[in-house]
Amino acid sequence: MAPTTTRRSNALIAACIVSTIALVALDIGTKTWAEGALSTERTGERPEVCAADDDGYIRYQRARRPGLVVIEDVFELEYAENCGAAFGLLRNAPTGVRTTIFGVAATAATLVLLWLFIQGRGGPWFAWSVPFVVSGALGNLIDRIRYGYVVDFIHWHWRDAFDYPTFNVADIAITVGVVLLLIDGFRREEPAKVDEKAAPKAKTADAGAGEQREAAGE
Template structure:
C-alpha cells in the first residue's frame, strides 16, 4: 500500500506530537519538579520545569488576555496555515516537507500543553562550559529547531539548483 503525500505529512506531524507528549508524560510522572539529574556529567542535565511563556519564558509576564492571543490563538492560526500550505503546495521537496512537519508537530505539542496545563513542560538542559549553553527545552522544541534547519537546508539546495539552471 502506497502512502499518499497528505497521509505522510499527517503521519510525520502525529509522530512529532506523540514523541513529545510521551517524553513529557514520563518526565511529569518520574522527575520531581526542579530536581536535576546529570545524564552526561554537568554537561547534559534532566530536570522538570514548567514554562508559562514561550521560548526562554518570553511572554510569561503578559496579562492573561495577551498571553491567550500570543501563546494560543496566534500559534493555532499560524500552524493551521502552515499545515494548509504544505498539503496544498506540491512543489516542496522532501526536506521542506519534513521540516514543516517537525515545526507543526512541535508547535501543536506545545500549544496542547498550554491548553491542558497552562504551561509547557521543559526538561533538557545543555551546558558545555561557556562554549554552548541552552535554556531548558523539550522534544517539541528540538522538533521545531530540526524543522528550521531542514527548511534552511532545503532553501539552500533549491537556490543552488536554481542558480545552476540559470547558468546553463
Template sequence: MPRKYIILLAVTLGVIVLDQWTKYLVVRELTTQMEGKESLGERLASMYSEPPPKGFTGMHYQPRRHIEISESFFRIRYLENPGAAWGMFRSMPPEARVPLFHVAIIGALILITFSFRKLTGTDPEEKWALWGLPLVLGGALGNYIDRVARAFVIDFLEVHWFDKATFPSFNVADAAICIGVGMLIIDSFVRKEKPAQAPTQA
C-alpha cells in the first residue's frame, strides 16, 4: 500500500477513535446517562442506540457536573449541539437539517478523496495537504457518527474569558477539522502550480 494511503487511514481512524473515546468519557463522567449500567456494552448501547424522540427539545443526556480546568479560562462541560460547527443551523427544522448534513458529508468525502488522490505522497511540499486532508476527514466522520447515532453532536471543550466572553464549545473532531483546514491554507501558499515550461527550440 502506498505511504500516502497509510497516512490517510492512520490519521483518519486515529481522529475518529480519539474523538469517540473522549465523548464516551464525557458522557460517562459528566452526565447521568450511564448510571447503573455496569458493563461496557450497556454503556455503549446507552450512548449510541438511544436517539432523542421526534420533536424532543432540551438536553437528551442530563449533566450532573462539570470540570473546571482553569476557573477563568477553560472548563470541560457536557453540551449537545444539533447544528453544525459553532451551533450553525441548530434552529433549522430536523426535516431540513438532517438531509443537509448528509449531503454535506457526502460532498466533503468526494472533495477530500479527489484532492488526496492527486497527491504523489513523495513530494515534501505536499506535507501540509498530506496530513491536513486526513485530519479534516477524521473530524468530519467523527461528528457524523454522532449525528447518525443520536441526531446531535457532543461538545465539551469550553474556552472563556472570565465568563464574560466565551468561544463556542467544541470537541476533538472540531479541533481536528480546524487544524486540518489551517494546514490546507498553508498548503495553498506553499505548494503552487508550477507554470508549464515552453519547449526549447533546437
C-alpha cells in the first residue's frame, strides 16, 4: 500500500516562503555588492549583451576592477558575467532564447517543488531542500530578466593547475538543495529495501508455522 501524506502546516509553509525570500535577498545583495566593488560602468558604447569578441570571449557590459584576493592562489572575488547556465551551457544562444528557456525551467521547478512541499511529500531533508533550490533558481532568473546574463563573483582555483568556473550565492543554494534532495531520496529508499528483505523471511516463518500446526493436528 502506498504511504499516505499529510499536508504541511501553515507554519511550515510560511517558514519555507520566508527562508526563500531571505536567500533571494542574500543573493541579490551580494551580486549588487559585487557590481559596485568589483566592476564599474563601462565608458563609451556598450557591446551587445553576451556578444563575443574575435577570440570567442564574452564582452562584458561592465568594466572589471581588480579582484579581491581572499586566499592567495586559491580563493578570489572577481566580477564575471555568465551568459549560460552551469559551466556556460547555452551561452551562445540568443538572449531571448536563453531567458525563455531558463525562465520556463525555473518557474516549472519552483511550482513543482512548492506543490510537493505543501502536499507533504518527502521527508525533512526534502523540506529543507525546497527553499535552497527555489531561491537559487529565482535569484539567477531575476538576473536574466534584468540583464540577460547572471552576475558571478566567487572564484576558486588552485594556482594555474585547476580553475573552477566562477559562481554566486544562488549557485551555492541550488547545490545545497540538490544535495539535500539526494539525501532525502537515499534515506527514503533504505526502509523500502529493509522491508523487501524482511518479506521473504516473514513468508518463510509463516510457512514454517503452518507446517507445525499441520503436524500437531496429525
